[in-house]
Amino acid sequence: MSEGTVTASPFGDRLDAAVRARESQLVLGLDPLPSGLWPTSSGWKPSGSAAAEIAGQRYTDHCQQVIGAVATSCVAVKLQLASFERLGAPGRVALSDTAAFARDAGLLVIADAKRGDIDVSAASYAASLLGATETEYGEVLGLGADAVTVNALMGADTIRPFLEVARSVGAGVFALVRTSNPGAADIQDLELASGGTVSDALARLVANEGITSSSGLADLGAVVGATAPGHLARLREAMPNTPILLPGVGAQGGRIEELLPAWQPGPAGGLVTVSRGIVGAGAASATEPREAAAAEAARLRDLAWQLSAAS
């Protein structure tokens, strides 16, 4: 590599290396709300007086505590952008601070943005989350996430601008293919005249647009809810090299035991995302939230790791 050239490793390889190094497929989902935060850490004091600023600082304190409690069991965090955006500009600061803290804890950062737009607008979202923006006043850095979730209802026109920015920095993109909510059936499960469902068509799009690197994993991933494991084997067949992000374990009813097809391409083929199941693990017990979260994260991590090794 010549001096001055930056060559980012492909996302598939980075993900594979991270999962193997940390022996974990567990992704900590962070979707803080003003009403459900952990007690502040000792000595926490807000600066400023606007409600949004203080709430943003509370978010950051909460997220840092949760990350501190469970990072050793996880490979990544998934940040739900909606949670942060409801605090306006201070929410973006909290998002950025939380992403930096997660990175320092050795975790990959997945921006759960579910963005879907085209052309320069898709490129703008990608710059905001994965890249940077040149201005005549200097460079504006984006969030620096390692991956972003997108919604491809608008077709390949949405996926390509995100992938272009992602590839330039070794980041990845996860497109919604079959989500974990009951209403996913409204559109995604509709049967097509040519056979298969809308989700199958999305899966084909994902398989076609991704580039697979030496690890055997592609840089374009898919989101397939853990609540509908019946779909998973079929969708894995259509996307043999695609890393799959699996939300819906725990609170929504998904079970890790039913996710085996995700790991067919290797241990990084399936990432198990858990939010409330970890962050709120102490709510039903007398345990400290921190200890309960750490114990639950360790349990989920072990379960997934053992199942993936056996599959």
Next chain:
Amino acid sequence: MSEGTVTASPFGDRLDAAVRARESQLVLGLDPLPSGLWPTSSGWKPSGSAAAEIAGQRYTDHCQQVIGAVATSCVAVKLQLASFERLGAPGRVALSDTAAFARDAGLLVIADAKRGDIDVSAASYAASLLGATETEYGEVLGLGADAVTVNALMGADTIRPFLEVARSVGAGVFALVRTSNPGAADIQDLELASGGTVSDALARLVANEGITSSSGLADLGAVVGATAPGHLARLREAMPNTPILLPGVGAQGGRIEELLPAWQPGPAGGLVTVSRGIVGAGAASATEPREAAAAEAARLRDLAWQLSAAS
């Protein structure tokens, strides 16, 4: 109405009244980028030194100039959130300042967010753009938009939380039904086994979830690209009371003359969104950007108004 009760008019009625009062269906699309802004207004000076802050202030100055030039010909602005988000937190400040300026100019504000999520995350996006968030430190106001665009790939689970917040403040929601980009064909035009396309299924969802008020217009709208007028008549039949947002006129090739079915329920049945066609109208001529934009907006407004009156 008893003291202390706030009863917001339904969005359909508000939209109908605004279009009739301003005799315009023209929506000014604002999607600023650091490289394509109008020259700064005289006396403009940035405060602060960070690139993102200065760029955000430039955005605001640009958007205010454009709004000032064309507001009399328009009924609304459509703010492309991606453009603002690439500047991080200062971008959110610019978005908010631009929305406030547009409101003061008598325009409705449409947040072109294309958000798609479920449950509390959808409610968080809705709070961020249409509502407010209660915290123990006080209320955090959202953007205060009059309407927001959403992506319902995740089904009615996405639409309902947005509509719930929207209805509480008299705001509206526009769901993507058939977008203006070539790649829209990848998923939206797929034929279903039960007949019709994915767009037709989205149109049924929109028709079912909207509530029509006394003006004859629903509070749940649709986005149908002006570049595919062949779809418009069919989709209007499936959504007889739905306000339709029509992007794609001008740069993308759509023609106002082909949009007549949009106005079947009345003059507010179709909103014509134009971005580059107005903001960049002076680029090809020796005219001031302001004068060229004002002339082009007036021309487009007259054309749409006359066609809608004749239809």
